[in-house]
Amino acid sequence: MQLFTTIYGRNLLHELTQVLPRPYLVATMADLWPRFEAQLGGPDARVYLVESMELAGLAATLAALPEVRAVVGLGGGRAVDAAKVFAWRRRLPLWQVPTSTSVNAPFGHRAGVRVDGQVRYLGWAVPEGVYVDYDIIASAPPLVNRSGICEVLCYHTAHLDWAFARDRGRCEPKWPYDLEQVAEARAVKDRLMEALPDIHAGSDRGIKALCEANRWGGAAFHHFGWNPRPIEGFDHFLFYALEHRVRRPFLHGQPVCLGIYLGSLAHGVGDEVMLDAIAGCEVDIRPEAMGVSWDDVDAVLRGLPRFVREAGLWYGLAHELEIDDGFVPRARAAIEARFGAWPS
Numbered sequence: 001m002q003l004f005t006t007i008y009g010r011n012l013l014h015e016l017t018q019v020l021p022r023p024y025l026v027a028t029m030a031d032l033w034p035r036f037e038a039q040l041g042g043p044d045a046r047v048y049l050v051e052s053m054e055l056a057g058l059a060a061t062l063a064a065l066p067e068v069r070a071v072v073g074l075g076g077g078r079a080v081d082a083a084k085v086f087a088w089r090r091r092l093p094l095w096q097v098p099t100s101t102s103v104n105a106p107f108g109h110r111a112g113v114r115v116d117g118q119v120r121y122l123g124w125a126v127p128e129g130v131y132v133d134y135d136i137i138a139s140a141p142p143l144v145n146r147s148g149i150c151e152v153l154c155y156h157t158a159h160l161d162w163a164f165a166r167d168r169g170r171c172e173p174k175w176p177y178d179l180e181q182v183a184e185a186r187a188v189k190d191r192l193m194e195a196l197p198d199i200h201a202g203s204d205r206g207i208k209a210l211c212e213a214n215r216w217g218g219a220a221f222h223h224f225g226w227n228p229r230p231i232e233g234f235d236h237f238l239f240y241a242l243e244h245r246v247r248r249p250f251l252h253g254q255p256v257c258l259g260i261y262l263g264s265l266a267h268g269v270g271d272e273v274m275l276d277a278i279a280g281c282e283v284d285i286r287p288e289a290m291g292v293s294w295d296d297v298d299a300v301l302r303g304l305p306r307f308v309r310e311a312g313l314w315y316g317l318a319h320e321l322e323i324d325d326g327f328v329p330r331a332r333a334a335i336e337a338r339f340g341a342w343p344s
Helices: 012-021 035-041 054-062 075-089 132-139 144-169 178-201 205-225 234-246 252-267 271-280 293-310 327-339
Strands: 007-008 022-028 045-049 070-075 093-096 111-115 118-121 129-133
Touching: 007 205, 012 035, 012 093, 012 129, 012 271, 022 035, 022 075, 035 045, 035 070, 054 111, 070 075, 075 093, 093 271, 118 234, 118 252, 129 132, 129 205, 132 205, 132 252, 144 178, 144 234, 144 252, 144 271, 178 271, 234 252, 234 293, 252 271, 252 293, 252 327, 271 327, 293 327
Parallel strands: 007 129, 022 045, 022 070, 070 093, 093 129
Antiparallel strands: 111 118
């Protein structure tokens, strides 16, 4: 598998500024730019502060951007994905500087944009380098960094969904069940599980372990022939549906980790193991921690079969999901046993 060139170290922004073609565009976030303006700003810098990943808005912004010779993505998923769109559309060299380990977006070819509120992955961008600066990553909130485990633990539910589709004869002809792909992804997940204490501690070793796992996962979609089945399923579907319901962004790892647990519980396979891993890394998956309610979760679960069909997502348990009135209370009790009840 061809993985993106990734550089680990310290003081990496200083070195990056020595090689960037000028002028260059920095795609970042309003809350991040003041921290990095002294290093990446100046007369040669053009700055775009990402607010939305709606494709129509990105296209309008792109049309109005001045001429630049390179693009830098600085931030989390939205910043690095916006940078991909700009680099792809303008055919410019790209550098990615993640400021946390929250997602695998810095290591993936396509950008996750929104079209009328629905997630779509498009584009093609291979960075000259992904710069993982240990000090920059360590300065992110611990929850943000730890939440990146979602991008690898989700292989568990993805594989359950793929087998579910196989057993019902519902695998897409272009994506027949592939035990070798499942085994390769499972090996990455198992290595991550061994590194969870280091990831929780936020050590250099933990940062690299999570980045290397996400580096593999980011490239896997393309490596497996644009096949998402080994790496994504019910887990992300629940996140997409929840985002569509409330129409606002989330810290990616929280709803995806909730989807991992709920999907495992619905499949009846590995739910306690997944919840132990999530709780052990203190990724809070209580709905209230995400600004939503258990009623929202219940409504999303009950509407999930319709949502995944309308969104054209690949077949899995979500397409046939039927929950009884006790499912959400059981899930809530298990989650609150690990995290406590939300203060009233």
